[in-house]
Amino acid sequence: MTDLIDRSGLAKRFWEKKPLTKLNQKEWEALCDGCGKCCLNKLEDEDSGEVALTRVACRLLDDATCLCAQYDIRHNFVPECIVLKPSNLDTHAYWMPQTCAYRLLWEGKPLPDWHPLLTGDPDSVHDAGVSIKGWTVSEFETPEEDWEDHIIEEPI
Ligand code: SF4
Numbered sequence: 001m002t003d004l005i006d007r008s009g010l011a012k013r014f015w016e017k018k019p020l021t022k023l024n025q026k027e028w029e030a031l032c033d034g035c036g037k038c039c040l041n042k043l044e045d046e047d048s049g050e051v052a053l054t055r056v057a058c059r060l061l062d063d064a065t066c067l068c069a070q071y072d073i074r075h076n077f078v079p080e081c082i083v084l085k086p087s088n089l090d091t092h093a094y095w096m097p098q099t100c101a102y103r104l105l106w107e108g109k110p111l112p113d114w115h116p117l118l119t120g121d122p123d124s125v126h127d128a129g130v131s132i133k134g135w136t137v138s139e140f141e142t143p144e145e146d147w148e149d150h151i152i153e154e155p156i
Pocket residue numbers: 031032033034035036037038039096097099100101102
């Protein structure tokens with residue numbers, strides 16, 4: 001599959017050489033592995049603060065490509081969708097999926113060996129079985145009171 005994220009012309013292992021706050025926009029975007037898991041609906045326990053991912057997908061998530069179907073105009077449909085940036089990562093890292101590259105680097109951990117930046121292959125995230133490809137359910141067809149039945153075990 002063509003890599004829809006532009007990872008061309010980047011310095012080798014740039015993420016190990018500079019902090020997240022010093023990355024340029026292209027480097028920042030290239031860190032996304034394309035797993036799609038940040039677009040799953042989550043349940044947060046008010047008391048413990050624990051976050052559980054569910055297989056209930058945001059209405060705009062295409063689980064064939066694992067991408068947002070309307071990324072550029074998504075806020076017209078999903079105003080609450082977060083624009084993740086170095087300046088707000090501290091606030092959001094706790095609910096990001098455990099395999100998310102932004103969360104891993106924020107936690108001081110390395111990228112996994114299936115990450116497209118390391119393999120050079122955008123499909124490696126799907127081949128490793130860590131993306132949402134083909135296993136989500138629609139939020140339109142799944143009432144919120146049933147989301148608990150769709151909690152997934154991380155890491156996947
Ligand atoms: S969870 Fe992280 S790595 Fe996966 S699609 Fe979302 S931002 Fe990208």
